[in-house]
Amino acid sequence: MPNHEIYMRRCLELAQLGLGTVSPNPMVGALVVHNNKIIGEGWHRKYGAAHAEPNAIADVFNRYPNAADLLRASTVYVSLEPCSHQGKTPPCADLLIKHQVKKVVIACRDPFEQVNGRGIRKLQEAGIEVIEGVCQEEAAFVNRRFFTRVQKQRPYVLLKWAQTANGYFAPTDHTQRWITGPLAQRLSHQWRSQEDAILVGANTALIDNPQLTVRHWQGKNPKRIVIDKTLSLPQHLHLFDQTVDTIVFNAEKSEWQENLKYIALENFDLYLPQQLLYQLHLMDIQSLVVEGGVKTLRLFIDAGLWDEARVFEGDVYWEDGIEAPRLPMPPETKQQVGKDLWTTYFNQDAFSTFKRFV
Numbered sequence: 001m002p003n004h005e006i007y008m009r010r011c012l013e014l015a016q017l018g019l020g021t022v023s024p025n026p027m028v029g030a031l032v033v034h035n036n037k038i039i040g041e042g043w044h045r046k047y048g049a050a051h052a053e054p055n056a057i058a059d060v061f062n063r064y065p066n067a068a069d070l071l072r073a074s075t076v077y078v079s080l081e082p083c084s085h086q087g088k089t090p091p092c093a094d095l096l097i098k099h100q101v102k103k104v105v106i107a108c109r110d111p112f113e114q115v116n117g118r119g120i121r122k123l124q125e126a127g128i129e130v131i132e133g134v135c136q137e138e139a140a141f142v143n144r145r146f147f148t149r150v151q152k153q154r155p156y157v158l159l160k161w162a163q164t165a166n167g168y169f170a171p172t173d174h175t176q177r178w179i180t181g182p183l184a185q186r187l188s189h190q191w192r193s194q195e196d197a198i199l200v201g202a203n204t205a206l207i208d209n210p211q212l213t214v215r216h217w218q219g220k221n222p223k224r225i226v227i228d229k230t231l232s233l234p235q236h237l238h239l240f241d242q243t244v245d246t247i248v249f250n251a252e253k254s255e256w257q258e259n260l261k262y263i264a265l266e267n268f269d270l271y272l273p274q275q276l277l278y279q280l281h282l283m284d285i286q287s288l289v290v291e292g293g294v295k296t297l298r299l300f301i302d303a304g305l306w307d308e309a310r311v312f313e314g315d316v317y318w319e320d321g322i323e324a325p326r327l328p329m330p331p332e333t334k335q336q337v338g339k340d341l342w343t344t345y346f347n348q349d350a351f352s353t354f355k356r357f358v
């Protein structure tokens with residue numbers, strides 16, 4: 001008796017190898033199982049490259065001379081409904097039909113309107129047995145960035161900040177004072193490498209002069225985004241060094257200068273987070289880390305426009321300072337990172353149906 005959940009969990013492990021390289025596509029993993037044995041594995045590795053299913057099938061052909069026969073008696077497990085449309089690659093449903101696989105087990109439907117149920121129908125019409133809904137909530141959680149983009153037409157918003165053990169965020173004298181240790185910094189660079197963009201407010205840009213790169217990790221730098229209403233930030237800041245794509249939301253001008261893009265928003269102070277997220281959505285940015293400062297974080301918290309918050313609590317106590325934002329719900333997870341405590345929160349309003357797998 002095959003254990004669908006065990007195989008689907010393996011698909012989800014494979015899918016997550018694409019974190020940081022497949023956006024704005026979903027992360028997808030696939031397995032080919034014959035007589036209760038995995039004979040091929042694949043995942044979507046890079047945006048624009050092959051999907052998980054052709055990679056898993058190619059893996060079978062690489063390993064077995066009788067691959068074509070084996071496939072006809074195999075079950076394919078895939079963490080997202082196989083695509084039915086011609087995108088950057090041909091439809092995966094057609095490939096599974098061509099190889100006449102026996103059965104296809106799917107975790108969740110693809111909410112993308114050109115697929116949404118069509119992939120499943122195509123397989124069924126070709127006589128392939130389809131089982132859906134295996135580890136559905138876990139799969140939706142793994143693809144929470146993709147689901148948020150497709151269903152809410154905005155990027156997944158991840159808030160990240162550090163605070164002292166007694167809840168302070170920054171000194172009152174407009175200076176930078178580091179709270180957390182080197183391991184937390186490394187981890188936050190790893191997080192940056194997994195998301196499409198990272199945002200800071202004007203004061204943080206000026207006071208911290210951040211680079212917002214992944215220099216303590218490997219991977220791609222996210223696009224950098226800064227809010228600078230009056231374009232008053234000095235050009236010598238790291239943010240303007242042209243080494244990384246950078247977007248400046250402002251009230252003055254829309255202009256492109258190589259890696260630097262200025263985007264003017266109308267009625268700048270009205271619905272700022274909404275307008276900003278909509279612009280990022282139009283640019284196919286699927287996830288955004290908001291790193292601060294406190295005013296910028298509050299902008300998103302007050303609008304209810306956030307999905308996940310990762311907070312480092314350092315082991316230092318300050319006598320005074322600017323207070324860190326407070327979230328109304330208890331944290332979902334807690335974990336020690338060196339001397340710092342990392343807690344994760346989820347915004348129940350925006351994100352109540354997914355089972356937590358963190």
Ligand SMILES: NC(=O)C1=CN([C@@H]2O[C@H](COP(=O)(O)OP(=O)(O)OC[C@H]3O[C@@H](n4cnc5c(N)ncnc54)[C@H](OP(=O)(O)O)[C@@H]3O)[C@@H](O)[C@H]2O)C=CC1
Nearest residue numbers: 161162169170175176201202203204229292293294295296
């Ligand atoms: N502990 C941590 O994790 C972090 C700490 N920090 C610290 O935080 C401090 C800076 O934080 P903070 O002063 O809150 O600044 P922010 O970086 O959040 O920037 C806020 C500024 O953004 C601009 N802005 C434009 N429009 C709006 C709007 N509608 N709502 C809010 N802001 C808007 C404003 O600048 P303007 O008026 O010029 O238009 C505003 O002053 C620094 O000391 C920094 O070191 C920063 C990041 C993380």
Ligand SMILES: Nc1c(N[C@@H]2O[C@H](COP(=O)(O)O)[C@@H](O)[C@H]2O)[nH]c(=O)[nH]c1=O
Nearest residue numbers: 162178179180208210211212213291292
């Ligand atoms: N002070 C503080 C943080 N500050 C964040 O890190 C940014 C600096 O980025 P970079 O220049 O790339 O190193 C800074 O602007 C702010 O967003 N982060 C933390 O994990 N712990 C801390 O104590």
Ligand SMILES: [Zn+2]
Nearest residue numbers: 051082083092
């Ligand atoms: Zn596909």
